[in-house]
Amino acid sequence: MRDQSSSAIVELSTLQEERARMILDNIEDYAVFMLDPTGHVKTWNKGAERINGYTLGEIQGRHFSIFYPPADIVAGKCERELRCATAEGRFEEEGWRIRKNGESYWASVIITAMRDPTGKLVGFAKITRDLTERRKAEEQLRQSEERFRLLVASIKDYAIFMLEPDGRVNSWNPGAQRLKGYQAQEIIGQPISRFYLEEEVARGKPWDLLREAAEQGRVEDEGWRVRKDGSLFWANVIITAVRDEEGRLRGFAKVTRDLTERRKSEEQLRRGEERFRLLVSSVKDYAIFMLDPQGRVMTWNDGAAHLKGYSAREIVGEHFSRFYPPEDLARNKPAQQIEAARRDGRVEDEGWRVRKDGTRFWASVTLTVMRDAKGELLGFSKVTRDLTEHKRTEEERLQLAQSQEAIRLRDEFLSIAAHELKTPLTALQLQIQGLRRDMASLEHKHEARIERALRSTGRLSHLVETLLDVSRISTGRLTLHPERMDLVATVRDVTERLHDSAASVDCQLVLQEARPIEGTWDRLRIEQVITNLLSNSFKYAAGHPIEISMEREGAEAILVITDKGPGLPEKFMPRLFGRFERAAPMSHYGGLGLGLYVSREIVEAHGGIISAENVPEGGARFTIRMPTDLLAPSAAPDEAAAPGPERPR
Template sequence: MEVLNRHDTSLTEEGRFRLLVDAITDYAIYMLSPEGIITSWNTGAQRFKGYKPSEILGEHFSRFYLEEDRAAGIPERALATAAETGRFEGEGWRQRKDGSRFWAHVIIDPIRRPSGELIGFAKITRDLTERRAAENAIRESEEQFRRLIQGVSDYAIYMLDPKGNVSSWNFGAERIKGYRPEEIIGRHFSTFYTPEDREAGVPETALTVARAEGRFEREGWRVRKDGTRFWASVVIDVIRDDDGDVLGFAKITRDITEKMETQRALEQAREELFQSQKMEAIGQLTGGIAHDFNNLLMAVLGSLEILKKRMPQDLSLTSLVDNAMQGAQRGAALTQRMLAFSRRQELHVEPIDVSGLVRGMMDMLSRSLGPLTVIDTFFPVRLPTILTDPNQLEMAILNLVVNARDAMPSGGRIVLRASEESAPPAKSPLSPGRYVRIAVTDEGEGMDAKTLEQAVSPFFTTKGVGKGTGLGLSMVQGLTTQSGGRLFLKSKPGEGTTAELWFPVVVAERATETAADLPQREQIAPDGLRVLAVDDDGLVLMNTTLMLEDLGHTVFEAMAGSEALDILHRQPVDLVICDHAMPRMTGAQLAQAIRDEWPEMPILLATGYAELPEGAGMINLPRLGKPFSQAQLADAISRVVS
């Protein structure tokens, strides 16, 4: 304090500005005449560009630009932009006295008299290729330096005394932080810090580091006069006299909130893109696996079904076949979950009254819980109609209830409720509108943030080895997404978990139209048909033939599209059942060729895919999903043959 007092008599306001600029080492700060002639030069400028004041004063500032930039008139355009708009900012290559180049960030602000007359420009350049601590020296008059600092609007540049009290204040500081000079000069700079940072001693730490190391640089939240916060880039340089005693500190603050938010948005977009690509890749993989798996299950289930019908009625043998069929059916259910996750399952949508659907499955839910768990339901008498697959919705609700039961190994209470909502949760991808929300809440131990984030990831499970596939929530998510809705999970450790299914409300006209479009089933299946079965998989073809013959039909077999067309030219046929995924000629292509010659021929497309690939054509053909039972085959035939 004594050192500062020793200089108080000689430090006018202009002197403090001069000391301030003289202490800045990371910025080239100098003035230009209206024509662009250099009229002042600081140490930072000399360090960046290599010119001494005697070599550069009176020269035009365009000599720092590359030859091609000068030829393009870039220096003149920069001054014109600053004079017309009040500011120029840009980045580009600049060259030093020795001809070497550096990448510079440049700001040019016009300096005007109170009358509005342009008297020059304040120019600040920062070398972004290398940041080094150095001292800036200002060689011009104190009035020029004062105008220079006051002309800077994008940086808060001010001085602190050794105790941290504000002793000068520029226009940029007023613009960024909201205080007029008379409101802030004399107050401690910790005023700009958040309460938590002040409590942690961050302001004092900054000055301590600056004293010890000569410089302090950090980013963090700061507070404006109106209480709003902004993300700031802060540099504090210590100011010393010739004896090394501390006179104060030079402080530069820049509001980089927009830059930070842009960076955060970019990182979020990258993460979302990565997740989208990952899920798409897994979806394609599971869809392909499901197709091959369905063909295998088709062979197993078909053979077992025919075997059971033809074998002697031996209870011991029948039970073994039943067990094998149940195992294969569980495999088919797993395949459906994989398809649901990859959003490639075929949904048989229809208008649904959620209240009625849940009431109809209460007995099944109660049997699934066991004696230690109770379930309470809170459903309105009527809810608006939604459009989805009722069987898949029942499976989704059952899955969520079983998950809730498993989260409470010692028992507890599960709440199942539904309600109409007029707006989706904040920051959700759902559009505004009317929704039906189905929520399942448990009293379990809950999930931490990391587990919650992974909960819907495929094959992730917390149930231990052999107790879960990790596809349950993925299946639920796939169903809601295909239905135009969304799955939301809410959970905290010790507070249980709530799973919410959001489905858009369907207006009555659309529901009626959609219901009318659903295929209507014939009650009586025709028999004695001549059926052409086409499949490139011999096992599947054999089982399909056995099922058809067992139903009383005459079957012609083909393992390729060309072979099927040859048969059609030789034999009268009442129905064609063909696989889609065949080499050389797909089922859809075969169907098109058949329709070209026999327009009225009934065709049933059997496929292990839940959806046909892009460009497959004939996507409106009646389809039979693999694996199918004999009853499902008979039912499909009754729907396509009148």
């Protein structure tokens, strides 16, 4: 019976050991293994394999020093740990260990001595845990705390310090010393009430603020505070409750900033605003008022009431579109002006406005956006002035000036036209008369004179066509016939046709290579513009090269003609594209002074712009920018069949 009991006890013990072994073998977060008395590995679980990288077959029988850095092995650390575990029963530490792949990791290690019932040492149990991530987190926290300590210590513009839960000063930074005047040894341990006015201390304000911070988490306050020397400063104060992980109040963080100068500035600003309000309210000749971001009237001065006829009670809260005539409302002009002011900061406009009684007046209006310090839109200021009488006077003056200018242009035109038309006609007459006298001469002689006669008639035809273009432009009857075309090819055609003209004045035409630029334009009119500009360069830049370049930029075609001539006189630049204007006296160069004027009108009819400038290294440059797509305009009935300029031959 005793043998059966002993057998059962052995079986139970074996079963328990087997279960314990199975449990240990399957633990993956801890390396749990056995060492013999000399430190050689006897057992190995899955956690040990995962942490150290060795399989049981690779590590069993090897000395546990394989897990230690070389410096620790040389220093005899492994042997000391076993001796300590043998003497004390266990050894515990944290330190660096080495995996199979040579990678270091931070380990928590416990070595426990194992003895038999007689007290004989039979080996050691070793438990290792990988704490690398925890150590990294702790190191990052330590570095963060050190950076924060250095940051707080370096701040000079803010007083940043800690308070005990009862309100006594616990720490002190240089900013606090500079702001309040106390050295750290003078103030640490002193109550927060040191910084408050006597009447506030009597009311218990310092402790009220601490109590509110403890209840709400933080409290913010502005008010007068007292320095060590008794002087006052206006302070912004933030007190924040500091609690541990269990929620226990450990004290308060207090941040104080000196806002004395800002308070002075705000007070000056308030007084300035009050003076400005009184000034605006007293102005009678200008309507000066405010709009909210949606355009509703917020304020109203006496000038606005006088000019527009509304009292403040009638108009405040109403939309400012009430002041615009129906045609502006149909175009949504008020909303467009609001958007322009929001985008550009301000917008100016002159136009008709409507009074309360329905009468109209011509107004000069300035709408300015108003934003706060953060850039948030507060609304708009609007200043309106009645310019009705000024407009009437200006229109009368303009009409008089236009009449005088028309008379001057008429007289000048008649003089110039008579001179310019007479010269080719006289030459033509002489050539034809000579041809009649010399009918019996050689054939090539007749041919040369006929050619000169044709050139004279061609010049006359060009002058007449230019005059017709001016007439069409003046009467609004210049008609375009757009078609798809390649600008580069068109420019190349024109330069080829003008090659002889360029050679006759010793001008080299340099056409820069460019990819095709497709667009919808009036081919003949574009050729006319190119011819005019090149002819202009032949006239004023004779003997110099002329460069032509083209490129496409987005939805625009750009044509640039640059010569190396004497350039354009600065005094003629503002009126260079006017009618009958020339860049040099008529006595030096012929022409009606209409080529650039007609060119500008053609380019603008295509929705483009033409400009002229002097090149820094010498010469003049004309630049044309035109949209590549142009919708064909409808021709006037009496102009639809009117011929345009003939293609140059």
